[in-house]
Amino acid sequence: MDLILEGMKKAFYLLITFDPEVMGITLLSLQVSGTATVISLLFGITIGMTVALSRFRGKRIVVSLINTGMGLPPVVVGLFVTIFLWRNGPLGFFGILYTPMAMIIAQTVIAAPIVMGITLAAIQQLPEKLRLQILALGATRLQMIWILIKEAKLPLLAAVMAGFGGVISEVGASIMVGGNIKGYSRVLTTATVMETSRGNFDIAIALGIILLLLAYFVNLVLTQIQQRERPR
Amino acid sequence: MKRWTMNQSVPILEAKNLEVNRGGTVILDVPSLSIQKGEILALIGPNGAGKTTLLQILSYLSKPFQGEILFRGERIDSNVSIFEYRRRLAMVFQEPLLFNTTVFGNVASGLKIRGMKRCEIRDRVMEELNRFGISHLSDRSAKTLSGGEAQRTSLARAFALRPEILFLDEPFGSLDPPTRDSLMEDLEHILHRTQTTAIFATHDRMEALRLSGRIAVMNAGKILQIGSPSEVMNRPVDELVASFVGVETILNGKVIKRNGGSFIASVEGREIEAVGDAHLGNTVVLCIRPENVTLSIQPSKEGSSARNVVSGRIVKITPLGFYQKVQLDCGFDLVAYITNHSLEELSLMEGKEVRASFKATAVTVIRKEEN
Numbered sequence: 001m002d003l004i005l006e007g008m009k010k011a012f013y014l015l016i017t018f019d020p021e022v023m024g025i026t027l028l029s030l031q032v033s034g035t036a037t038v039i040s041l042l043f044g045i046t047i048g049m050t051v052a053l054s055r056f057r058g059k060r061i062v063v064s065l066i067n068t069g070m071g072l073p074p075v076v077v078g079l080f081v082t083i084f085l086w087r088n089g090p091l092g093f094f095g096i097l098y099t100p101m102a103m104i105i106a107q108t109v110i111a112a113p114i115v116m117g118i119t120l121a122a123i124q125q126l127p128e129k130l131r132l133q134i135l136a137l138g139a140t141r142l143q144m145i146w147i148l149i150k151e152a153k154l155p156l157l158a159a160v161m162a163g164f165g166g167v168i169s170e171v172g173a174s175i176m177v178g179g180n181i182k183g184y185s186r187v188l189t190t191a192t193v194m195e196t197s198r199g200n201f202d203i204a205i206a207l208g209i210i211l212l213l214l215a216y217f218v219n220l221v222l223t224q225i226q227q228r229e230r231p232r
Numbered sequence: 233m234k235r236w237t238m239n240q241s242v243p244i245l246e247a248k249n250l251e252v253n254r255g256g257t258v259i260l261d262v263p264s265l266s267i268q269k270g271e272i273l274a275l276i277g278p279n280g281a282g283k284t285t286l287l288q289i290l291s292y293l294s295k296p297f298q299g300e301i302l303f304r305g306e307r308i309d310s311n312v313s314i315f316e317y318r319r320r321l322a323m324v325f326q327e328p329l330l331f332n333t334t335v336f337g338n339v340a341s342g343l344k345i346r347g348m349k350r351c352e353i354r355d356r357v358m359e360e361l362n363r364f365g366i367s368h369l370s371d372r373s374a375k376t377l378s379g380g381e382a383q384r385t386s387l388a389r390a391f392a393l394r395p396e397i398l399f400l401d402e403p404f405g406s407l408d409p410p411t412r413d414s415l416m417e418d419l420e421h422i423l424h425r426t427q428t429t430a431i432f433a434t435h436d437r438m439e440a441l442r443l444s445g446r447i448a449v450m451n452a453g454k455i456l457q458i459g460s461p462s463e464v465m466n467r468p469v470d471e472l473v474a475s476f477v478g479v480e481t482i483l484n485g486k487v488i489k490r491n492g493g494s495f496i497a498s499v500e501g502r503e504i505e506a507v508g509d510a511h512l513g514n515t516v517v518l519c520i521r522p523e524n525v526t527l528s529i530q531p532s533k534e535g536s537s538a539r540n541v542v543s544g545r546i547v548k549i550t551p552l553g554f555y556q557k558v559q560l561d562c563g564f565d566l567v568a569y570i571t572n573h574s575l576e577e578l579s580l581m582e583g584k585e586v587r588a589s590f591k592a593t594a595v596t597v598i599r600k601e602e603n
Contacts, residue, residue: 129325132293136323137342138393140315147341151332 010202036107044115069113078173122155
């Protein structure tokens, strides 16, 4: 019991004093996962939209592949990104293994299928004739896509939440491609793993609390928007 | 009613050799169809007849197909771009398909897409909201509307575009009867006032009779018959059309006299009395069911309650099992059902002169807009 109480006390001390190391780790986490989420939104919405709006042979297979991708195990992603970025690997000449850049790539690979899958479902759940109606109103193809995105706003917000939630809490890939280098590629999850294994529960708990708060605030903001947009 | 005959120059829309194949079967086969400016054409037929497909092809919302479509004499896709063409028409579906915004936002949506100025949009939208009697709903979220209100919003959104051709796909299909009647009345009024060219699909012949100047009966992707309502209804080309358009005799008339609760309409120079309220000069469509028409040879007895007695000549007698269908020429077409027994007793035959009588209450009245 002592261990936990002491840990909690120390954790709050670290938080209240804005401990530079803890703050640095938090900031990097936000940067990496935020960037990865934004990039995966670009890819995910574009591809999800394209698949949803087009008719082609083997569409079902593509859709089921995307849905499988939504549950990609981060360690597997970590493994393959590592192989690709390895010094003699296909993309080794970039020399970005064990950098935040590599972590962004890995997290994007994890988040993009999540955003893609939710976008696909959100667009397909709109009435089929809505597209015809929008075209009949004189819309260009781009205008139509924009209107469809606005119509599927709520589920798309869910995609943002799910994507960000998925990568900020992910540890396997980050540790594999980032290397958990102090002050450089150490993020909340990888630091928590390390501190826990060393028995530094105070710091681990502090990091854990920050992670929880982050997840809570992001979801709070998005939920606020969602609730406001809901028709009265 | 026959406005479409006024301008027989270049049709506003013309289709040639339309054919649509889906999965190896021909689902639409229309060798030719032309629509004149200001005309209202009803496509009528059972579900799966190809009405929706035809509407979507004519509006270039569905592809691919064979054949060509000319808009004001210009071939679409070669002389006029599809996009340009779509911006000159509007479409209303059975489902209101409103956007997740206010009623105002919905009616404004097509104008916004066209990049119209805000102040112009405002005026135009207010005008349409007033026209459809929904200005009080302007700020309401579209999701909270009733079925009738939502469809009014959808129609207002279409009219706000001032379309040169309006396509309507079963616009009243999902409304309950009272809502449907009031909306139909308003739409009829608005269509006539704005002189909008419209093509609408329906499976309700009463809707078709009331709104359209011409009816096309469709089945299995083909137009079986096309013509004025009375032509199609009274002289169906075959049994299939007949079974679909119904058995009533359809007469076009003009109200020439009113007397409390009933009125007299002039039909091809004959006077027909019907129960109902109509204004002098109104155009009316009268429907008479054949079982309500009585035939006699002698002049009708004094004191009969049948207010309408007309003389005519028997054109054709068709046996229909237990009874006979007698087609008469009374200056207008009239059909009567009589028993086999009556046929013998009155010794009726083709070419014979008879008197047909029916009560004023046996005449169903469909009021039409004055032109």
